[in-house]
Amino acid sequence: MGLFSLFQRHRTFDHGIYPVEHKELTADKPIRRLPFAPELVIPLAQHKGAPAVPLVKVGQEVVRGEPIARAEGFVSVPMHAPATGVIRAIALTPTADGPKTQAIFLKVYEAASQEVLYDLERDLDTMTSEEIVAAVQDAGLVGLGGAAFPSHVKLKPPAGKVIETVVVNGCECEPYLTCDHRIMLEQSDALIRGIKLALKATGAKRAIIGVEDNKLDAVAHLRAVLPKDLPITAEAVETKYPQGAEKMLIKSLLRKEVPVGGLPADIGVAVYNVGTLAQMGDLLPRGRGLIERVVTVSGPAVANPGNFMVPIGTPLRFLLEQVGLAADRVGEVILGGPMMGMAVASLDVPVTKAVSGVVALEREDPDLDRRKVYPCIKCAECLKACPVSLNPSMLGELALARQYERMAEEFNLNQCFECGCCAYVCPSNIPLTQYFRIAKSINRDRNA
Amino acid sequence: MPKPIEIRTSPHLKRAISVDRIMRNVVFALLPICAFAVFQFGLSALLLILTTTGAAIATEWFFARASGQGNTVSDWSVVITGILLALTLPPGFPLWMAAVAAFVGVALGKALFGGLGYNVMNPALVGRAFVQAAFPVAITTWTPAFAPGRFTEVIPSTFTLPFMQPTPVKDWIMGLQLDAWTGATPLALQKFQQIEPPVTEVFTGMIAGSAGETSALLILICGLWLAFKRMLDWRIPVAVMAGAALTALPFWLMDSSVYPSPWFVLFSGGLMLGAWFMASDMVASPVTTSGVILYGLFIGIVTVVIRLFGGLVEGVMYAILLANAAGPLISSWTQPRVYGAIKKTREVE
Numbered sequence: 001m002g003l004f005s006l007f008q009r010h011r012t013f014d015h016g017i018y019p020v021e022h023k024e025l026t027a028d029k030p031i032r033r034l035p036f037a038p039e040l041v042i043p044l045a046q047h048k049g050a051p052a053v054p055l056v057k058v059g060q061e062v063v064r065g066e067p068i069a070r071a072e073g074f075v076s077v078p079m080h081a082p083a084t085g086v087i088r089a090i091a092l093t094p095t096a097d098g099p100k101t102q103a104i105f106l107k108v109y110e111a112a113s114q115e116v117l118y119d120l121e122r123d124l125d126t127m128t129s130e131e132i133v134a135a136v137q138d139a140g141l142v143g144l145g146g147a148a149f150p151s152h153v154k155l156k157p158p159a160g161k162v163i164e165t166v167v168v169n170g171c172e173c174e175p176y177l178t179c180d181h182r183i184m185l186e187q188s189d190a191l192i193r194g195i196k197l198a199l200k201a202t203g204a205k206r207a208i209i210g211v212e213d214n215k216l217d218a219v220a221h222l223r224a225v226l227p228k229d230l231p232i233t234a235e236a237v238e239t240k241y242p243q244g245a246e247k248m249l250i251k252s253l254l255r256k257e258v259p260v261g262g263l264p265a266d267i268g269v270a271v272y273n274v275g276t277l278a279q280m281g282d283l284l285p286r287g288r289g290l291i292e293r294v295v296t297v298s299g300p301a302v303a304n305p306g307n308f309m310v311p312i313g314t315p316l317r318f319l320l321e322q323v324g325l326a327a328d329r330v331g332e333v334i335l336g337g338p339m340m341g342m343a344v345a346s347l348d349v350p351v352t353k354a355v356s357g358v359v360a361l362e363r364e365d366p367d368l369d370r371r372k373v374y375p376c377i378k379c380a381e382c383l384k385a386c387p388v389s390l391n392p393s394m395l396g397e398l399a400l401a402r403q404y405e406r407m408a409e410e411f412n413l414n415q416c417f418e419c420g421c422c423a424y425v426c427p428s429n430i431p432l433t434q435y436f437r438i439a440k441s442i443n444r445d446r447n448a
Numbered sequence: 449m450p451k452p453i454e455i456r457t458s459p460h461l462k463r464a465i466s467v468d469r470i471m472r473n474v475v476f477a478l479l480p481i482c483a484f485a486v487f488q489f490g491l492s493a494l495l496l497i498l499t500t501t502g503a504a505i506a507t508e509w510f511f512a513r514a515s516g517q518g519n520t521v522s523d524w525s526v527v528i529t530g531i532l533l534a535l536t537l538p539p540g541f542p543l544w545m546a547a548v549a550a551f552v553g554v555a556l557g558k559a560l561f562g563g564l565g566y567n568v569m570n571p572a573l574v575g576r577a578f579v580q581a582a583f584p585v586a587i588t589t590w591t592p593a594f595a596p597g598r599f600t601e602v603i604p605s606t607f608t609l610p611f612m613q614p615t616p617v618k619d620w621i622m623g624l625q626l627d628a629w630t631g632a633t634p635l636a637l638q639k640f641q642q643i644e645p646p647v648t649e650v651f652t653g654m655i656a657g658s659a660g661e662t663s664a665l666l667i668l669i670c671g672l673w674l675a676f677k678r679m680l681d682w683r684i685p686v687a688v689m690a691g692a693a694l695t696a697l698p699f700w701l702m703d704s705s706v707y708p709s710p711w712f713v714l715f716s717g718g719l720m721l722g723a724w725f726m727a728s729d730m731v732a733s734p735v736t737t738s739g740v741i742l743y744g745l746f747i748g749i750v751t752v753v754i755r756l757f758g759g760l761v762e763g764v765m766y767a768i769l770l771a772n773a774a775g776p777l778i779s780s781w782t783q784p785r786v787y788g789a790i791k792k793t794r795e796v797e
Contacts, residue, residue: 019463332455342457374523375566377730378730411783412786
């Protein structure tokens with residue numbers, strides 16, 4: 001950020017915050033492969049929607065790329081073997097979500113060739129949009145930005161809705177994360193193929209790649225390689241958290257708002273993460289399944305941070321050993337970014353399709369006492385930070401008074417997407433985001 | 449490799465700013481104003497500031513302990529209350545009355561509501577409003593600025609015993625052989641004698657008045673510093689000043705021999721201190737952006753209406769207390785339009 005940036009303003013949304021980015025740790029680290037972990041743990045519920053159903057038995061040998069679980073219905077995706085090996089068990093495993101979930105334990109053959117032998121060449125040009133949707137589901141593709149919503153569902157606009165614009169999300173607004181940045185630089189061919197597929201499947205007229213202006217090299221690179229005959233553009237948007245939230249990015253790029261209670265499709269928009277589309281462009285022509293993803297491993301407690309192509313199912317313990325975890329300094333290990341990611345209780349938790357980053361934060365200075373909670377002093381910082389213009393101060397008071405229904409009915413609680421801006425800025429250290437999470441879940445239970 | 453030690457919920461990062469740091473910065477911003485008060489009025493002003501601050505801290509400590517809140521003095525908010533209160537009192541104000549003001553301000557203005565964050569009004573102004581009613585003579589007895597010997601002796605009324613009549617300062621002032629002393633603040637001079645002191649004197653504070661309200665310039669500098677550090681919402685003082693100046697303007701244009709100029713209105717009395725350090729009190733002001741503008745304009749307008757047409761020379765205190773009371777209502781009228789809403793979804797209760 002120089003003086004020049006004062007005059008060159010990129011498009012943005014209202015409010016938001018500017019946390020320290022820490023991207024310099026990994027932004028120039030090209031995506032590398034790591035050795036296979038001795039055992040991979042593949043949870044069956046790695047996406048929103050119904051968990052996959054195992055197709056394999058204990059003791060069965062599988063080849064890298066082979067389907068090992070099938071989708072259970074439309075809002076579900078299959079799983080593929082991330083490595084050649086043998087199924088050791090189908091049992092419970094801890095995940096970041098807390099309660100244990102069913103998973104396939106795959107013992108990796110050390111000596112085996114780890115080449116993917118499951119190919120099904122496809123001609124993208126002759127595929128209909130229905131075929132693309134089906135192929136994307138077969139690939140087991142989900143939103144790789146962290147939401148893990150089955151991608152093929154978003155490619156099929158709801159009945160009566162017309163998709164005009166595909167928004168490609170290259171913002172990567174979470175501190176520390178740089179995997180999308182690297183993907184835009186290193187996998188632009190696959191990304192462009194993916195965008196073309198998304199345009200065709202949705203019937204949209206144009207695609208806009210939105211990239212935060214701390215990655216102007218990615219914007220320049222994409223502009224240089226984007227085919228001139230296609231309606232795809234790359235736009236810089238202001239570096240501000242949570243620019244990568246789809247509602248915020250839509251506002252920044254299109255000056256439109258997704259209606260309360262609605263979906264982007266209601267205003268003719270479909271949003272995909274760049275990582276998702278790059279995988280789509282890579283896997284679909286070859287008929288392969290998603291078996292690995294790019295993960296940023298970073299944070300102050302990591303000796304050699306970087307961007308890595310990690311097989312799905314790699315336990316965090318193995319991954320962190322490869323990068324050198326400062327075990328005496330580590331305080332929290334977070335899946336995703338530090339603003340919205342989840343801290344794990346165990347390093348046995350595996351990397352899933354939703355994991356864009358593994359961030360190891362340092363133990364805090366116990367003398368710092370930064371987390372002492374004061375009463376709300378109505379400083380209004382949270383109102384100025386909330387990207388959807390809620391009144392977190394008021395919502396926080398109502399939460400303490402247990403008026404959860406009033407929070408939803410009068411103060412738009414359900415518009416909160418838990419970005420964490422309010423809790424980040426709160427000088428009283430009130431855990432506002434956590435209050436809202438609890439209030440929403442109580443309301444859900446009550447209405448169920 | 450040991451297990452990760454901590455499990456918290458997102459966000460896992462926090463801005464490095466906390467309530468005590470904000471409050472401490474407000475105290476820092478008030479210190480130059482205190483220093484000027486002591487420079488101008490001498491020992492009495494120093495004793496006044498120490499008394500109200502000490503009494504406010506003691507009151508806070510007692511009530512927080514009694515209500516089981518533990519040590520709340522360390523959040524520094526009560527120090528602000530103590531200092532601000534002193535700055536609004538006449539320099540020779542009897543110390544025992546000042547202590548009563550501090551006690552009432554913290555006890556009734558803050559502790560009664562549940563402590564920091566729960567008070568409806570600015571505690572310093574609650575304390576001052578009480579002594580304005582209880583001790584009307586003492587609170588309108590002014591002493592000259594820059595009196596010789598102000599660092600070696602105190603103004604005689606300072607050490608008045610509780611429930612005794614304050615020593616008349618008139619004799620003391622005569623003893624100082626001050627020729628120019630008129631016994632009135634610029635506001636009183638303007639209101640009752642239509643003598644408007646030069647704006648430059650009023651602006652820089654080379655005049656009589658409350659201990660810390662005289663130098664508009666100094667208050668402006670300290671306030672701007674806080675606003676620059678984002679520990680004060682600049683919209684509030686700006687709206688207060690705009691409201692006051694715009695209300696005063698037409699009257700002055702009509703008859704400048706009776707009505708004060710907008711500049712005089714802005715820089716005289718407690719308007720500057722009130723705008724920058726009282727009205728901007730986070731706890732007692734509205735939270736919404738459009739709300740704080742309404743709130744500030746309201747304070748500015750009411751101040752000038754009281755000054756021009758009321759029986760008092762000063763109106764800032766009552767204007768702010770009234771606006772504080774209206775704060776929650778103003779907030780609920782001005783709820784922000786939520787992202788994706790077609791129109792305001794929140795109705796007034």
